[in-house]
Amino acid sequence: MTAGYELTAEQQDILRTIRDFVDRDVLPNVSHYDHNDEFPTPLVETMKELGLFGTTIPEEYGGLGLDLMTYSLIVKELSRGWISLSGIINTHFIASFMIKTFGTAEQKDRLLPRMARGDVRSAFSMTEPHAGSDVQAIRTRAVLDGDDYVVNGQKMWVTNGLRAGIVMLLAVTDPSAEPRHRGMTTFIVEKEPEVSDLPGLTIPPPLKKLGYKGVESTELVFEDFRTPASSILGGPDQTGVGFKQFMAGIELGRVNIAARALGIAELALENAIRYAQEREAFGKPISQHQLIQAKIAQMATKIRAAELLLLDAAARKNTGERADMEAGMAKLFATEIAEEVALDAMRIHGGYGYSQEYPIERLYRDAPLLLIGEGSNEIQQLLIARRLFERHKI
Numbered sequence: 544m545t546a547g548y549e550l551t552a553e554q555q556d557i558l559r560t561i562r563d564f565v566d567r568d569v570l571p572n573v574s575h576y577d578h579n580d581e582f583p584t585p586l587v588e589t590m591k592e593l594g595l596f597g598t599t600i601p602e603e604y605g606g607l608g609l610d611l612m613t614y615s616l617i618v619k620e621l622s623r624g625w626i627s628l629s630g631i632i633n634t635h636f637i638a639s640f641m642i643k644t645f646g647t648a649e650q651k652d653r654l655l656p657r658m659a660r661g662d663v664r665s666a667f668s669m670t671e672p673h674a675g676s677d678v679q680a681i682r683t684r685a686v687l688d689g690d691d692y693v694v695n696g697q698k699m700w701v702t703n704g705l706r707a708g709i710v711m712l713l714a715v716t717d718p719s720a721e722p723r724h725r726g727m728t729t730f731i732v733e734k735e736p737e738v739s740d741l742p743g744l745t746i747p748p749p750l751k752k753l754g755y756k757g758v759e760s761t762e763l764v765f766e767d768f769r770t771p772a773s774s775i776l777g778g779p780d781q782t783g784v785g786f787k788q789f790m791a792g793i794e795l796g797r798v799n800i801a802a803r804a805l806g807i808a809e810l811a812l813e814n815a816i817r818y819a820q821e822r823e824a825f826g827k828p829i830s831q832h833q834l835i836q837a838k839i840a841q842m843a844t845k846i847r848a849a850e851l852l853l854l855d856a857a858a859r860k861n862t863g864e865r866a867d868m869e870a871g872m873a874k875l876f877a878t879e880i881a882e883e884v885a886l887d888a889m890r891i892h893g894g895y896g897y898s899q900e901y902p903i904e905r906l907y908r909d910a911p912l913l914l915i916g917e918g919s920n921e922i923q924q925l926l927i928a929r930r931l932f933e934r935h936k937i
């Protein structure tokens with residue numbers, strides 16, 4: 544389904560390859576990985592071979608150099624298999640976008656080729672135990688000491704925090720700055736992957752979660768951790784612009800979340816359509832009961848509308864124009880409907896929807912994360928309204 548946006552033959556080929564991968568390798572195995580909360584190493588290896596870690600990294604750095612629309616449709620296809628697969632590449636994608644957009648030539652030349660191959664994976668860390676939505680309230684401090692910055696503070700909910708070799712870290716370098724965001728700086732922290740006890744950096748065991756299994760979400764505890772001034776994104780003089788760099792990254796993250804929501808909703812609908820034709824009640828398939836038909840019609844219509852919003856946001860962001868309102872609308876709508884569609888699919892499956900035998904209970908556990916992550920839906924609404932009042936000021 545392309546919702547009226549023309550896809551090139553190349554885009555169609557790529558998406559078909561991902562769908563084949565999902566149908567062949569992911570869907571038959573996802574229940575095992577999800578219920579055991581196991582990192583899907585073989586699937587990640589295939590994703591590397593497919594070049595997915597370099598999806599939007601320019602070809603000159605060894606990536607596929609694909610546009611944002613293709614990327615978002617890839618994320619949708621992967622998420623139709625399992626949102627944790629898109630979680631594994633999302634923070635990597637945001638990090639590579641930030642380095643591509645704001646990095647020095649040295650940072651790009653050294654890091655992007657390794658990132659494109661998936662040899663090194665990346666995390667994106669701004670949230671702290673006391674501050675999520677209110678990013679400007681973060682407290683992690685980085686203080687210049689000779690050629691290094693010394694970092695102290697605690698980060699929370701770092702997706703890929705343990706396995707990442709690169710962490711895009713937002714820290715306060717000037718606590719007296721007004722507004723506060725002008726005192727924030729992005730560091731490209733390079734660390735050894737899969738080691739939880741590094742000099743100055745401790746990574747406690749992964750946080751236990753309702754869903755979004757298999758991919759780790761961790762805390763990062765910095766105690767006199769040293770990182771060179773040259774690790775500042777864009778070079779040592781680029782202090783005070785970290786907040787803006789992170790917001791640019793998260794705008795893309797919102798398109799990604801909308802795409803993930805669509806993947807969940809599509810799989811829920813597919814299963815509901817199939818099950819409704821197989822299951823009989825009162826002498827006929829439940830697909831012939833009109834209340835079930837109404838549910839299916841509502842689910843499909845919501846999905847179609849969400850897909851149009853997603854493609855609209857991706858197309859606008861592709862042009863380089865400001866797209867925070869469009870990305871916010873896509874994120875808000877697609878994630879709200881994903882939760883509703885997952886629940887409707889569960890109702891259609893009756894008791895079996897609640898059983899681990901079917902994928903619906905997983906979709907139902909995975910969907911709510913998307914209401915919260917990359918800026919909660921309450922925050923999206925504030926942002927959309929703010930932009931509207933700016934555009935239509937009297």
Ligand SMILES: Cc1cc2nc3c(=O)[nH]c(=O)nc-3n(C[C@H](O)[C@H](O)[C@H](O)COP(=O)(O)OP(=O)(O)OC[C@H]3O[C@@H](n4cnc5c(N)ncnc54)[C@H](O)[C@@H]3O)c2cc1C
Nearest residue numbers: 667668669670674675676700701702915916917918919921
């Ligand atoms: C599984 C998972 C993975 C994550 N991965 C990452 C990651 O990789 N990197 C990262 O940096 N963060 C990550 N996060 C953090 C995520 O971005 C935050 O949880 C999210 O931004 C919300 O912040 P919070 O949890 O502190 O909630 P709070 O900000 O405390 O919000 C609590 C409630 O208050 C509402 N609220 C807050 N402010 C307002 C307001 N002004 N008006 C109305 N309502 C408001 C919120 O919408 C929410 O309903 C992850 C979170 C989860 C659960």
